[in-house]
Amino acid sequence: MEQYKSREIEAKWQGYWEAHPELCQANDSSDKPKKYILDMFPYPSAAGLHVGHVESYTATDIVSRYWRAKGFNVLHPQGWDAFGLPAENYAIKTGVHPDFVTHENIKNFTRQIKSLGMSYDWSREIDTSSPEYYKWTQWFFLFLYENGLAYKKKAKVNWCESCQTVLANEQAEGGICERCKNPVVQKDLEQWFFKITDFIEQNKNTAGLLEGLDKLDWPESIKAAQRNWIGKSEGSEIDFKIVGSNLKIKVFTTRIDTIFGCTYCVVAPEHKTIQELKGRIENWPEVEGYIEKTKSKTDLDRMEAKEKTGVEVKGVKVVNPFNDEEVPLFIADYVLAQYGTGAVMAVPAHDERDFEFAKKYDLPIKKVVSPERIPMGKDCFTDDGILINSQEFDGLKSEEAREKMTKWLEEKGLGKKVINYRLRDWLVSRQRYWGAPIPIIYCEKCGEVAVPKEDLPVVLPTDVDFKPTGESPLANSKSFHEVKCPKCGGEARRESDTMDTFVCSSWYYFRYADHVNDEEFAAKEKIQKWLPVDLYVGGAEHAVLHLLYARFFTKALHNLGYIDFDEPFLKLRNQGMIMAEDGRKMSKSLGNVVNPDDAVAGFGADSLRIFEMFMGPLEDAKPWNTQGIVGVRRFLERIWRLQEKITDEESKGVRALVHKTIKKAGEDIEMMKFNTAISAMMILVNEAEKNGIAKDSYGSFVKILAPFAPHIAEEIWEKLGNAESIFASAWPDYDSGLIKDEEINLVVQVNGKMRDMLKVGADIGQDGAKAAALESEKIRVHVAGKEIRKIIFVPGKLLNIVV
RNA sequence: GCCCGGGUGGUGAAAUGGUAGACACAAGGGACUUAAAAUCCCUCGACCGCAAGGUCAUGCGAGUUCGAGUCUCGCCCCGGGCACCA
Numbered sequence: 001m002e003q004y005k006s007r008e009i010e011a012k013w014q015g016y017w018e019a020h021p022e023l024c025q026a027n028d029s030s031d032k033p034k035k036y037i038l039d040m041f042p043y044p045s046a047a048g049l050h051v052g053h054v055e056s057y058t059a060t061d062i063v064s065r066y067w068r069a070k071g072f073n074v075l076h077p078q079g080w081d082a083f084g085l086p087a088e089n090y091a092i093k094t095g096v097h098p099d100f101v102t103h104e105n106i107k108n109f110t111r112q113i114k115s116l117g118m119s120y121d122w123s124r125e126i127d128t129s130s131p132e133y134y135k136w137t138q139w140f141f142l143f144l145y146e147n148g149l150a151y152k153k154k155a156k157v158n159w160c161e162s163c164q165t166v167l168a169n170e171q172a173e174g175g176i177c178e179r180c181k182n183p184v185v186q187k188d189l190e191q192w193f194f195k196i197t198d199f200i201e202q203n204k205n206t207a208g209l210l211e212g213l214d215k216l217d218w219p220e221s222i223k224a225a226q227r228n229w230i231g232k233s234e235g236s237e238i239d240f241k242i243v244g245s246n247l248k249i250k251v252f253t254t255r256i257d258t259i260f261g262c263t264y265c266v267v268a269p270e271h272k273t274i275q276e277l278k279g280r281i282e283n284w285p286e287v288e289g290y291i292e293k294t295k296s297k298t299d300l301d302r303m304e305a306k307e308k309t310g311v312e313v314k315g316v317k318v319v320n321p322f323n324d325e326e327v328p329l330f331i332a333d334y335v336l337a338q339y340g341t342g343a344v345m346a347v348p349a350h351d352e353r354d355f356e357f358a359k360k361y362d363l364p365i366k367k368v369v370s371p372e373r374i375p376m377g378k379d380c381f382t383d384d385g386i387l388i389n390s391q392e393f394d395g396l397k398s399e400e401a402r403e404k405m406t407k408w409l410e411e412k413g414l415g416k417k418v419i420n421y422r423l424r425d426w427l428v429s430r431q432r433y434w435g436a437p438i439p440i441i442y443c444e445k446c447g448e449v450a451v452p453k454e455d456l457p458v459v460l461p462t463d464v465d466f467k468p469t470g471e472s473p474l475a476n477s478k479s480f481h482e483v484k485c486p487k488c489g490g491e492a493r494r495e496s497d498t499m500d501t502f503v504c505s506s507w508y509y510f511r512y513a514d515h516v517n518d519e520e521f522a523a524k525e526k527i528q529k530w531l532p533v534d535l536y537v538g539g540a541e542h543a544v545l546h547l548l549y550a551r552f553f554t555k556a557l558h559n560l561g562y563i564d565f566d567e568p569f570l571k572l573r574n575q576g577m578i579m580a581e582d583g584r585k586m587s588k589s590l591g592n593v594v595n596p597d598d599a600v601a602g603f604g605a606d607s608l609r610i611f612e613m614f615m616g617p618l619e620d621a622k623p624w625n626t627q628g629i630v631g632v633r634r635f636l637e638r639i640w641r642l643q644e645k646i647t648d649e650e651s652k653g654v655r656a657l658v659h660k661t662i663k664k665a666g667e668d669i670e671m672m673k674f675n676t677a678i679s680a681m682m683i684l685v686n687e688a689e690k691n692g693i694a695k696d697s698y699g700s701f702v703k704i705l706a707p708f709a710p711h712i713a714e715e716i717w718e719k720l721g722n723a724e725s726i727f728a729s730a731w732p733d734y735d736s737g738l739i740k741d742e743e744i745n746l747v748v749q750v751n752g753k754m755r756d757m758l759k760v761g762a763d764i765g766q767d768g769a770k771a772a773a774l775e776s777e778k779i780r781v782h783v784a785g786k787e788i789r790k791i792i793f794v795p796g797k798l799l800n801i802v803v
Numbered sequence: 804g805c806c807c808g809g810g811u812g813g814u815g816a817a818a819u820g821g822u823a824g825a826c827a828c829a830a831g832g833g834a835c836u837u838a839a840a841a842u843c844c845c846u847c848g849a850c851c852g853c854a855a856g857g858u859c860a861u862g863c864g865a866g867u868u869c870g871a872g873u874c875u876c877g878c879c880c881c882g883g884g885c886a887c888c889a
Contacts, residue, residue, distance in 0.1 A: 219807090219808090220807065220808080221806090221807045221808060221883075221884075222807090223807090224806055224807045224808095224884080224885095225806085225807075225883095225884055225885075227806085228805090228806060228807090228884075228885055228886095229884095229885075231885090231888065233888070233889085235889080251889085252888095252889070253889060254888095254889065255889075266889095308887080333887090334887050334889095335887080335889080336887075336888065336889090338888090339888045339889080340888075340889070344889050345889085346889090347889090351889065352804090352887095353887055353889075354889080356887095420888075420889095421888095422885095422888055540883080540884090543884075544884090544885095614815090614816095614826085614827075615815065615816085616815060616816060617816090619808095620809090620816095621882080621883090622815065622816090623814095623815080625814080625815070625828070627814095627828055627829070628814095628815070628827075628828060630828085631827060631828055632827085635827085675815095675816075675817085675826085676816095676817070676825090676826080678826080678827095679816090679817075679825070679826035679827075680825095680826085681826095682826055682827075683825080683826070686826095745822080747821070747822050749821080749822090749869085749870070751869070751870085752821085752868090752869055752870035752871095753870085754821090754822050757822070778856095789869090790869060791869090792821090792869050792870075794821060797821065798821050798822085798870090800821080800869055800870065801869090802869045802870090
């Protein structure tokens with residue numbers, strides 16, 4: 001017979017699908033039940049598609065094709081997260097315009113994705129860098145602005161000298177610029193923020209970012225990462241009066257139970273009370289010197305400092321409200337200005353940082369918590385325990401003490417219970433060119449004015465020198481920058497910053513529901529129809545960036561009555577990383593990157609798809625293995641050759657196996673266990689090869705194969721005499737009567753150890769099974785001369801005789 | 804340090820508390836061939852045994868159970884995230 005020519009078959013069917021887009025289009029007016037299955041849309045990089053993209057796109061493609069065949073109206077779109085720094089950096093280096101580069105890359109990505117036979121609804125393609133799209137990104141900015149959720153303030157921000165831009169905290173983790181790996185410095189600049197912190201806890205009837213996680217079907221690790229990032233901590237705020245003044249230092253602590261061990265206080269160098277105390281500070285030049293030194297340090301310097309440093313603020317004492325003890329005050333950069341009150345009480349006996357500092361500067365260490373079991377051995381004991389040296393609080397457990405002491409404070413008006421979060425408002429402005437312009441105008445008379453919504457989009461000019469100068473490139477475009485005030489018509493200037501690209505990706509999943517709407521970001525009834533997303537698949541690296549921001553946008557819309565759900569993605573799965581064949585991460589510098597184009601050329605798209613699904617569970621990291629893809633190719637060739645094994649009289653065994661496999665494949669796809677679905681199909685192919693397969697069974701098998709290997713499935717389906725695409729046909733039903741085995745292998749154990757296996761009727765009862773077992777010589781050997789104490793019987797499966 | 808995952812053959816991996824290693828890859832042997840490729844058949848956790856069969860075995864140690872890879876506790880190792888957050 002004819003060989004399996006994957007290249008020809010794949011080209012043929014890709015052409016067919018291109019001509020029949022209705023096979024995978026979502027239908028806005030159908031009343032079938034819906035499924036919204038979404039991939040994290042890619043940034044169209046110059047490197048092109050990665051085998052990791054292929055993995056997650058194949059997974060969602062299988063699920064989408066499955067639900068379509070099951071009669072669902074499936075929305076499975078794709079688009080481009082097209083704004084961003086790499087294209088701009090490339091432009092700075094080569095002078096090629098980011099718009100051109102980005103669209104070349106999009107063309108390449110599209111070609112690659114289509115070469116894999118993905119069933120996207122391309123009619124809904126979006127591109128975040130198109131004015132039709134970013135008009136609505138700007139609308140979202142104004143929506144948040146009008147509702148008090150976007151504001152401008154002068155702030156200490158992360159600044160990257162090399163990229164010449166401000167960075168979000170998330171892009172400056174560890175004090176290093178995510179893009180260029182250079183250290184980040186702090187700068188005071190006017191910046192735009194989104195008030196994400198308004199949604200950490202429940203806000204009116206909108207569930208908070210924290211509690212909302214509980215009901216989501218997401219990987220535990222991602223939920224944990226988000227909780228971690230939000231960093232909720234419950235504690236107390238305590239007033240320490242400054243001796244001889246009506247000023248006070250407010251400190252934040254989660255360990256108020258240790259307050260009798262407080263031997264000094266520390267404030268961050270940036271703390272403003274220090275400036276107010278200037279006149280009283282005896283060693284002002286030294287203090288000021290330390291403050292200046294801190295300012296010049298990058299976050300990285302501060303974090304990498306091996307030893308804690310600080311300066312005593314001489315002439316200033318603060319009072320511990322619990323025992324009226326006067327303790328010294330220090331400034332030190334190990335205390336962070338941005339967290340809590342920027343001031344801490346130091347308890348060296350029960351906090352390692354304070355301990356280290358106290359040792360260095362020879363400060364007293366006073367133990368006030370004693371371990372419950374083991375006697376106190378270490379110098380610094382940081383766990384909870386029993387209070388000692390704490391006056392009337394002696395003998396209390398830490399937890400009780402915290403409650404009672406906070407109450408005591410509140411009664412005296414010296415402090416209160418507070419909750420602090422690490423999460424801060426999201427800094428969204430960027431001094432960059434290749435992004436959505438912020439729709440704000442500054443007028444000398446009227447001040448900050450929102451661009452009227454009817455004037456959107458504020459179009460990104462194309463004739464701009466995008467070389468970074470520290471100011472937004474847009475500031476240099478006169479035509480863009482000089483504008484009339486929308487309120488008074490007077491001279492005004494446009495905001496020249498653009499938005500963080502994460503703003504574009506915070507709402508794109510709404511746009512697919514109604515991607516050409518020019519009146520709204522998406523019509524209410526379309527949102528109602530398609531959202532929320534039923535399944536979202538993408539990389540785990542977006543745990544705290546995109547996924548948190550998108551939830552914030554959805555919550556803001558819900559809170560203000562635009563939508564009636566408050567979580568965008570009900571079910572989330574991460575694809576595991578595909579490692580190189582050598583077990584290391586794929587990277588350009590190691591030269592071990594596998595290009596999907598090469599795999600498609602060498603083995604075919606169907607082989608690549610099945611191989612990536614067969615490697616192991618979707619979420620696991622797993623190494624590439626060229627031999628493995630060869631094996632999958634062989635599997636497809638055997639499926640192909642089954643055309644020669646079609647018989648009129650099919651064996652009972654094969655018929656039953658076909659139905660079992662239909663059941664198993666469907667269940668496994670729903671659980672996203674693609675590897676075991678494929679192994680079940682392999683078992684069927686092995687049997688069919690040996691015993692032949694009936695034409696209708698072969699057709700059913702090809703249908704369940706189709707989501708995994710759509711090209712070969714179409715070709716065989718056609719060869720079986722079907723005129724219509726296999727993707728217009730329904731998922732096969734299985735006959736549960738056929739699946740039931742008449743005879744089963746009953747495992748017989750003695751004392752929990754398998755000793756024999758008996759072929760018996762499937763409906764055998766305990767007594768019958770026991771009788772049959774005792775007839776077996778293998779069993780009798782182990783039971784002889786002993787008293788049977790107990791019989792465990794699992795119908796249809798197992799008999800355990802306990803002697 | 805804290806928070807998540809994981810540790811099963813030579814390899815990727817299967818296994819609602821019920822036959823550990825399905826399905827593959829690699830390896831070895833054989834058939835076909837002048838030969839090779841392709842294809843097909845057999846073997847394939849370790850140890851003892853001619854075999855039947857037996858013993859051991861899912862990172863280590865305990866526990867629960869008739870029965871534990873799976874549940875509980877303690878430890879070791881690996882991967883990932885966060886980290887001077889008071």
